[in-house]
Amino acid sequence: MSEPAARPAPLSTAAAARRVFELSFGEMLWSRRTIFMALVVGGPVLLAIIFRIVEAFGAPALRVNGARVAGGSVFGVMIWMLYIRFIVPVLGLFYGTALMADEVEDRTLTYLFTRPIPRGAVLLGKYLAYLACTSLVVLPSVMLTYFLTVPFAQVASTFRSLVLDLALLGAGLAVYGAVFAFVGARLKRPLVSGLVFAFGWEQLALALPGYLRQFTVAHHLQSLVPHTMPADSTLSAIQGLFRQTTSVPGALAALGLLLVVFLWLAMRTVARREYVLEQ
Amino acid sequence: MPIHDQGYQRYAGSRASTGTAWQVIARAGIRTVLAERKFLALLLLAWAPFLVRAVQVYVAANYAQASFLQPKGETFREFLETQAVFVFFITIYVGAGLIASDRRANALQLYLAKPLSRWEYVAGKMAVLLTLLISVTFLPAMMLLLVQIGFAGSLTFLRANLYLLPAITLYSLAQVLLASSTMLALSSLSKSSRFVGVMYAGLIFFTGALFQAVRGITGASWLAWLSPSDALEQLGDAIFRLPLRYELPLWAAAAVVVGLIVASGVVLERRVRAVEVVS
Secondary structure, three states: OOOOOOOOOOOOHHHHHHHHHHHHHHHHHOOHHHHHHHHHHHHHHHHHHHHHHHHHOOOHHHEEOOEEOOHHHHHHHHHHHHHHHHHHHHHHHHHHHHHHHHHHHOOOHHHHHOOOOOHHHHHHHHHHHHHHHHHHHHHHHHHHHHHHHOOHHHHHHHHHHHHHHHHHHHHHHHHHHHHHHHHHHHOOOHHHHHHHHHHHHHHHHHOOOOOHHHHOHHHHHHOOOOOOOOOOOHHHHHHHHOOOOOOHHHHHHHHHHHHHHHHHHHHHHHHHOOOOOOO | OOOOOOOOOOOOOOOOOOOOHHHHHHHHHHHHHHOOHHHHHHHHHHOHHHHHHHHHHHHHHHOHHHHHHOOOHHHHHHHHHHHHHHHHHHHHHHHOOOOHHHHHOOOHHHHHOOOOOHHHHHHHHHHHHHHHHHOOOHHHHHHHHHHHHHHHOOOHHHHHOOOHHHHHHHHHHHHHHHHHHHHHHHHOOOOOHHHHHHHHHHHHHHHHHHHHHHHHHHOOOHHHHHOHHHHHHHHHHHHOOOOOOOOOOHHHHHHHHHHHHHHHHHHHHHHOOOOOOOO
């Protein structure tokens, strides 16, 4: 009597996550959503192009109180107001909440869960695909915006701040993605809760004195921004008034902690939760 | 035992008059949303500012020391501005899935196979959103006016500020029509309610951030037409006879609001069809 064939060893979480990453990355990058993302990140680039054209013609539109606005300042304003305050949280929210919710809505989660891989690896792989996909679209748009707004003569002196910007935007995408991956894995209606967190709680906490700001991603992320914070509205003026920056190591440690905790919570939720697919 | 005739018989029941079918969709939609506890909590939260203002009116009417709290025409404008946050969240909560869910379930063909025109379908869906949005804008603002009359025990305030009646009506209408039509148009563009929600949030926040960024760079506030929310605020200031906050001409602000509503109508006309022609 022949012995039964040995069963192949189950894949480790890392190996399984890599497989899911390979599967999800292409799907994510060549989807209609990338068009939405391209439109969003195209805004600052378009603005930078207009800035470059207007500046080339020496138009007075770029003079505030008679003083000429420097390209570096324009880039700083764009990083603050478009990338840090809007693009990074929205992309984190959009993709983060969709990691599991999409599979549930499309009723394709069963196919992933019946594979001989740890359930947490499904989320981890998809999260890594999100990170790669968003970084590939967002970071080049920052580079383009930078080279369009900052004159070549200033590139050498400001290049360090560009590298810092790219690193902190990457960190922002990673942390917001992890937070919203957990929200998406845990809640049935993740979008409204995510919006309340990103555009309600975070904005409110930043405008309050005390320690509440420590419970936001934005506070730690904003502590790393090398540009001056613009006071464009009453709320941001109040936020600027109560602004306390954490030290760089402190902010990095807090962001790292948030990333690990929320990613672990999201993986744990996926591993334990019973998803009911609506018929 | 009687033998019933199993042959063709004409329908003997009552028939709803033509053009009233939208009420069925509206009633069903409102009932479904109101059955959700989370939504009721959101609705209650949306009435919290009304309570705060009512207390303010009561204190101002009964304590001479607190006369500085006396409501003015501006108070009602500020109140409706506060309600914009709830308008945003209710629009996303209720509106994102209104058409998207029907498209996802291929229910549009079923709806339109009945004696129901496309515009009745859209009117029914819009009525759901309009009713709920009016309940957090027009209704509490009018109630606040009544509370003021009640606590003051005279019509002096109303007589002195008679313009408030049309102002509250007009501004609330602009606010809810803009939100409802935009959301319905976006909802008809996708099958995923989450994607619709993110698109709507993107439209509101991204255009706002873009305007603030451009304003930060150029110092020009006439570019408020870039952001529909800011254009609406400008219109609100004019309706409530307050100094305008931006240099944007009034006709331009009105054109942005009306243009977006018309564009939404065009999108709905093209997207809400019984048969989708796929090329």
